[in-house]
Amino acid sequence: MTRPPFGVQVFIGMAIGLALGFVARSYALPGLAEGLKIVGDIFVQLLKALVVPLVFTAIVASIAALRDLNNAARLVTGTFLWFGLSALIAVSIGLTLGTLLQPGAHAGVSAAAAVRPDTAGSWLDFLRGLVPANILGLEASTRLVDGGAKTGLSFNVLQLIVVAIAIGVAAVRTGEAGAPFLAFNASALAIFRRILRWVVRLTPIGTGALLGSAIVRYGWQSLSALGTFAIAIYIGLGLVLFVVYPLLLLANGMSPRRFFATAWPAIQLGFVSRSSIATLPVTEQVVERLGVSRSYAAFAVPFAATTKMDGCAAIYPAVAALFVAQYYNIPLHGVDYLLIVLVSVLGSAATAGLTGALVMLTLTLSTLGLPLEGAGLLLAIDPILDMGRTAVNVAGQALIPAIVAKRQGLLEETVAAEPVFA
Template sequence: MSASAPAPAPVTKSPSRIPRIPFWAQIVAGLVVGVLLGWLARSQDIGWLQETLAQVGGIFVQLLKLAVAPLVFFAILVSITNLRKVNNAARLAAQTLVWFMITSLIAVAIGLAIGLLTNPGSGTGLTPKDGKLPENKGSWIDFLTGIVPTDVITPFTELNVLQIVFMAAVAGIAALKLGDKAQPILTLSESVLELLQKALWWVIRLAPIGTAGLIGKAIVNYGWDLLGKYATFTADVYIGCALVLFGVYPLLLATVAKLNPVQFYKGAWPAIQLAFVSRSSVGTMPVTQRVTERLGVPKEYASFSVPFGATTKMDGCAAIYPALAAIFIAQIFDVQLGVKEYLLIAFVSVIGSAATAGLTGATVMLTLTLSTLGLPLEGVGLLMAIDPILDMMRTATNVAGQALVPVIVSAREKILDVAAYESASGSPVDERDDEREVAVPAAA
């Protein structure tokens, strides 16, 4: 009797694999949808759509702000204590601060040059009576006295980031001095920070939806007509930021760090685009730190430099913008600025940038600049209507600089992982999803 033939193995269909939509593409789609819905809601006066866009955008921003206070505190505390794991920690910290100042000086110089060339306040039709006093003012006395909190609760409830940074820095230095006795607190702080970052990642995944709401709300509220009176000033801010973002930064990477600038933008782009949408350096901080590490910066150093930069490094909000705004407001109020005033603008931009502290908007920094120059604070009111449109580009520039400086310092100190830098790419929304594709069952 012949042996029976073996039964054929069952045929199984391999699943079709659909590539994940890149995070940048999701953001772009959110921008396009937001523009279309905002235009529709405004042109057709659709009340429920206007309200929906406002609520969607507001909820997204509120979710980001919800984590800001504890995130800043534990990020700064942990970053300071992590310096003990880094060789030449003091030298790295000093180099970081120096490059923060150098890039800020370059940025403010570009802002002043553009303002002097274009005269953004001339021919706008705006007059001093159009201005109004800001609700929040900044002066050097307010800045200096506002660093130290009166209690440990109010800075968190009122979201005073500068005071939170102060308390976190004191706690971090004290933990370093205590040594092993502080280890239980440090372990808890690291766990809380990871928890906060994980929760914030979930919020960041909602960014495309938040983008549609925020852009749609801006178009509903301001339309396109508003840009007419502020056309030159708006163009100046965007051009100034673009020159720093795509001119100065690549030049520094190529000449100082001897690195390929294109690769930097491939790695840092997810943080830059999220900053553009969220208008918050602190809210973008987890993404900024992730892309900085992917660009080859050692984790221990990145965990110090990125939180430090997110609260003090503001080339867009604290350098380009106040320089242009001071010239704009001086021309509206017919006040002559001289060399002394321009030097004061540069000084305020470098020293006072911590006044912005990674918050959405730069009103405090602007009032600090105006009060130093003796310009009318009513000028701030002239810029409030256009501020959300300007703040997107400013914040994107801020965040790019916050990722750039650690890369430059690491390259100069020979601690940069060049292989990681040259291969950095992909979306950082979830580290497990970088190269993964989504598998779905094949059709029968």
Template sequence: MSSTAARTRLRFNPKLFAVAVLASLVLGALLGWIAKQTGAEWLVTTLDTIGSTFTKLLSFTVLPLIFTAIVVGINSLRGLGGGRTAARLGGKTALWFAITSLIAVVIGLVVGGLFQPGRGLVIEPDPAKLQAIGEKTHGSWLDLLNGLVPENLISAFADGETLQVVFVSLIIGAATYSLGDKAKPFVDFNKAAFEVIQRVLGWIIRLAPIGTLGLIGNAVATYGNEFFVPLVKLIGSTYVACLLVLFAVYPLLLALVARVSPVRFFAKAWTVLQFAFVSRSSGATLPMTRQAAQNLGVPSSYANFAVPLASTTKMDGCAAIYPAVGSMFIANLFGIHLGPVQYLTIIAVAVFGSIATAGVTGWFTMLTLTVGALGFPPEVVATGIAIAYAVDPIMDMMRTATNVAGQVVVPVVVARSENVLDDEVLAAPSAPPLLESREPATV
């Protein structure tokens, strides 16, 4: 190990980092409770400023990170044996995305049926809440397709349209792949930009304990209203369903399909899942997720493609579990009966509509799309989402951790099915995410 790497290890201890994050969770919750009980507006403002600043620091890197990662990842597939192999890997990746989404949404429906979040209240649509939600409540498959292609490249980035950036990235990545050596300067530029963005994110990640304190504190300070019991059931349903997927479904897939020990998986991915939990952003966790996949033996050339794509489209927590639980919550609040056709609609939207989720607000798009497909009146959709939004930060932590776990599990499963999973790297100690790269051998 070089002296530089040794100094890096001394400066960053994953165990101490985890303890600091957990301590920040407790302290933030305590400060939020104090602010709520005493009505200290200055404390609420301080906590909100800390949390929002940390979120902004994460968010401004997400779009360039996704663009460069996908462009570089597609071109990295040359190391996997050519176009046919790349197509086969892409097909298997998409298939496992769909399979795990199907399992996740069914679990969400079952758990929601047991908890029945929202049942027992009679809620009338509130015009004030309708106005607060605004245009975000309107959404359909046609709107999704119309919004997929940007008017120009600059607007996709300037307007923060993550799905459009993904679309553009895939097109440009495919074009550079087809051009080969002619596009090498452009690909090399993106490789360099990708590394620069990862370094910046590495610095931002060091601030996670401070950001966590602000995010949790502000959530606790603003939590609680007359919908306390149904909101607790909504939170509980979301957490139980996510925990089942995270600690039952994924370990079974790893053990039975990928022949990877779940204990080893969590040992190597735990720091990544912790950061996903506190940051609430699959995009911001992307470099750590990619490193975790490589530490588990996934070839870097495939990880560079699958993980960035998964970070914007593979969201079992936000795009499968939560739309199922959230739809049942809204239906129960307004006394709307859901029958077999409606449950099948929820499943279909989760399996085929997860491409609509992107970045830190993917759950909003998917929940709106789901209840829209169910035919709920617009005022019901708006009011139900407004009520759920009060406790969204609490649920989003668990949803994001589940998202990120799936974004690592699927590449591991696909790599094993292609016989390219490196068992030596899988058995070796892991490097700290983002701080010391360890590249598995490619084929």
């Protein structure tokens, strides 16, 4: 019996997940709700487990490959210039929508919900994040769970990238002595890519469970009190994803239809997993299917996954900052709008490895001198918004490497790459 195409499998999984989520929520079935949560969490954990070895080996391999390219400097410069340009467009859309729709003036949320977040953004976090605490970029954190303290390990992706670049450059500069290490790294990268392919085969099950769990936990009732704000965010996300990105593709002689057909598995996974980091391996795969060379994709995509966030770091903080100012009746002037633009274009790098949207929002609010408690007003619907934000983030993380490769004459648009979900 022939299996349906993978996209159809994912759609079926999402439909089943939605149905199970509504059943669990409507009939108060804790067993079903917990089952959806466990399956979804396991899927995301499997993806996250591959991030560290894939990012490390991919960047080391890309450093080795870039040594043979005469235009490596232009590729890196072009990448970050396009990061900034697309972020500028996205934040401009966010400011326009926030000004026109006035979400803070039409909010039905109570002032009692204004709570200062535990996590806040700081420009110093960027400087600290550049210096690895250890060779693996691991960090220990303690948080309260069910009344008790729980300590766990996490990794700072920005630090991991810095370590990988340093080791890759050192291995190349070492010459013959570094050749065996680079060969071993290339072999390890091939192995981890194969494991990735096994994991992503579980996407129909994982996406369905994640979507169903989101319905159980949050539903859609929370949208009513902050309806104008949510509408502004999703209009902005839709404009960037379906208008700005296609126009940028057309302006560079590329097909929007082919881009979305190829990149959709990563965009879809970003939507349901709400994590650019968990989606990173799949994003890299679809970028290669777009015709971007493996050496450049392995360099650009990990950087993009931590610093290229048009949803979380451009549209959302722009609309949210205007929401807070309008809610508290605090007038903003021209210089304040310029500060929002500056923070959005530069600030996403300062939040690399942290909780992107919340840290980015508090960084924007503190820069403008707005009350940080205003961020607490928006936390109730943040998970619902985060799905759309992350989908746009991932789309941008695939878009920019493709555009830069095209402009440098390195894009093989007829590439017959191995499909992501074979």
